[in-house]
Amino acid sequence: MLIINYYMGWMIAIFVTAYMIIFGIAKALPVQTGSYGKVFFRWLKASLLSGVLSAWLLIPTFFSLLTSKTNYSKNEFRVRFEYNPLDMLGKFINGSFDFKQLPSGTANIFVASVVIILFLYYYFSPTINWRFKIANFGLTAFFVLSMCFQPLDLFWHGMQLPVWYPYRFSFIFSFWMILTAFETFKDISAHNIRWRNFIASMTIILIGMLYIGLKMKKFEYLRAGNYVWGWIYLLLSIGLIIFYGLYRQHKLLSAALAVLMVGEMSLNFVNSLNNISYLNNTDYTKFAGITRSLTDKINQNDKSFYRTGQTFSRTKNDALTANFNGGSIFSSTLESATSNFAGNIGQPNGDAYILYSNGTMFTDSLLSMKYWLNERPVTVKTNQKTMPQFLSTLTSKPDLSKYELLSQTKQTNTYRNPYALPLGFVSPKQPLKTTAVPNSPIAYQNQLAKQLDPKIGDLFKPAAYTDVSYHNIYPVLDLNNAVLRKKNMMEQSYITMKVPIEKNTSYYMTMGPNISNTQLSVLVNGNSLVQFRPAKKTVVANIATGGTANDTITVKLYANANDVWLQNVKFYKLNDQKIARFSQDLKQSPYKISNWNNHQFTGTVHVKAAKQSLTTTIPYSKLARKN
Structure with a gap:
């Protein structure tokens, strides 16, 4: 194991x-x-x-x-109980699980009513050795304490509390209850039931059921229907065990007990899954089918190594669903250096996830984001019903207009990024060394670009905005880190500004981690700027991209709270010619991959001068080896 x-x-x-x-x-x-x-x-x-x-x-x-x-991981050692141990009793009712129990909640210890009855009777049976009872009770107490006492809970998880689904060792307690119940079953088969002792154990179980009923409002995951079914299965189990105690040699009773347990476990299986069915099967299969068909088509035409980005998303692990190399991931074993890098370049990141949703033309190029999948608005109606939209918009990305449109379906566009670099390339002189710039992913990206291509200078430059007007907002001297305060709390409040758009230039806006969608809404030319929230660091949002002529966009910032902090709100621009030159310079000596798998890359690179370095965008690990 x-x-x-x-x-x-x-x-x-x-x-x-x-x-x-x-x-x-x-x-x-x-x-x-x-x-x-x-x-x-x-x-x-x-x-x-x-x-x-x-x-x-x-x-x-x-x-x-x-x-x-x-x-x-936040693993503060605290000598405390995480909840009332009696709250575990609610988990013995079938279907005692919901989506809220995934990130936090009590241990999942459901077993059939027959097991609960036999488990408790074990301690009342006069024919079981008292030493076994003491030892069994000691181990049971250790389990129960572990599922509510923080130091023991931490110990079971290797001193690292899990990301979601707590008390993962609870399956062992369920196994222990089943094992103990089987010992009781063998004891009853050999010595019959002592009815006075059996009644005492049943009294405790009935008190427990009444306690659960009184606490129904507290147990949000528990439905009244499931509680009723719990009573039905409990009473049926008690009746069958009584009959088994009276007629032990009747094989039909053993079969009936097995059928009853299978039925109750099956009901728990169905009810538990229904309680967490925040996504139905059709939504998943449709999404998986759409994305897999797109990535399969790309893979058929391009056998090289590349990454693929998305402007729509179902989960952070869509790349696993559709079998492509993406930029997003959710994993409790995600290396912190990788997550920190993503945050430093303006991507939403957290303790166990990265969401590559806010790429600039520079990061798309650097990280080999060669292809992009983009959702199209579904407007087709059939029989007066709008077609379902399986592709949830993740981010607004006007930059896609700079990329080559490869194919279209009714629901998606596929783009190819001509500026995408290979996975590895030769860079000048010393190895890449950068220092994260606090709250400024654009400054960090400029720093990266200059180290990789010293001739390029600053890729990003500040962008101007003009004609600022305030609607029900007190004026501010500068948008960056200003606090928007409403004049009248009941009226709609927003700032309007004009941003001149130069031709062949992309525009971005940075927003601090404390800006949430509930506080601030951003509209560009009347269209909502879609962004993922929350984020651990400042993110970069693509607000516009210039075509073949100069233009102007209107940006509105809606204050959805009485006081809104415009944390790190700044505007930047990036000229297409600069990113094209950067890409061309670093493509001159690529790392040509001849073979790769989940463990290694094999390839060649031609180094044309002394004191040059091979730079790759493979996530760094101290355990990785280079031959």
Whole structure:
């Protein structure tokens, strides 16, 4: 298991260790007492051997985690309970799960009612050895405490709390309950049910069900219908177990118990999936079909290595869905250096994700964004019904008009970027060394461009805006970092300005991370500027691109709150000729890839002068090797 899945292997190792220690102390291991020393020695030897045999994978994984999740995980060690342990009881009702439980919530420990009944009766059965009961209760208490006590929760997850879906070790507790219930079932088969003890255990279960009913409003994930079904399955399970205790030799009762458990587990499966069905099957399959057909067509015509960008998105892992090399990702093992770089160049990023939604012509070129997929507005109507729109707009990107339109469908456009650089290229003299510029992705991009091509100078220059007018807003001296304050809180409030657009020039606006869509809306020539929020750092938005003649656009900033901070709001421009020259200079000595897979690239590069460097846009890792 350590090789197949180190995460689950770690959790199973904790379980086995806790079992050996607790059952060993209680002298409840299923061996002769005098053999305990030998058993512990064999267990330690087997554990060490497992670690050694899997070290070839575990050691690199450990160092990889040091450069990824451990750098940004918020794992403050606090001696506290994360919630009331009694709140776990709600998860024993079928369908006790919803979308809110994914990022946070209580542990998912659902098992069938038959298992719950037998599990609890284990502690009341007079025919089960008291040492086994003490050991079993000790391990159960350790599990329960782990699922609500923060230090133990942190320990189970390798001192790194997970990104979404908390208490991932809860499957072991469910296994433990099933295993204990099976021991009880064997005990009943051999010694019958002691009815007084059975009634005592049933009383506790019924009290628990009543507690869940009283707390229904608190358990938002729990529906009344599912609670009723919980009672139905519980009463049926109690009845069948009673009949089994009376007629143990009847094989039909064993089959009935199995059918009842399968039915309840199936109902839980269906209800749980329905509760998190924020996306239906049709939306997913349609999106996947559209994007896969587009990328397959590109791959058929271009066998080289390149990246593909999107102006629409379903998730941050669309590249996995459609099998292409993209610029976005969501992964709890994302290396922090990669995420930080994306944030420094103005892309929305976070602790476990990058969303390449705000590329400039420079970053599109640098990062080999050779192809772009763009959604088209769906306006066709059939039988008075508008066709469904499966492609959610992610970002506004006027720069696409500078790229070559390769193909069109009813729903999409595919563009080719003529300025896209290869994955690697020869750059001047020293290796690339840049320092992130706080709150200024444009300055950082200028810095990158000048180091790669010293002759190019500054790619981006400040852009002017004129004719600023205020509607229900107190005037400000400068837009950058100004605070927009409404005069009348009940009236619509906005600023209008003109931005002169030079021909063959792209225009961008930066916005700080504290600007949300609920606070500020941006309209360009009456059209909403679509942008992803939130972001960890300042982002770059493409607001316009000049054609063959000079033009002027109207930009409106709508204040949706009483006070809106225009954090890092600045305008910049980039001339097409400069990006063309930059691309041409760095394409002179490309890294020609002859073969690649998920682990390595193989290729050649022609270095024409001394003291030159091979620069690649492969995400940096200390574990990567260069031959």
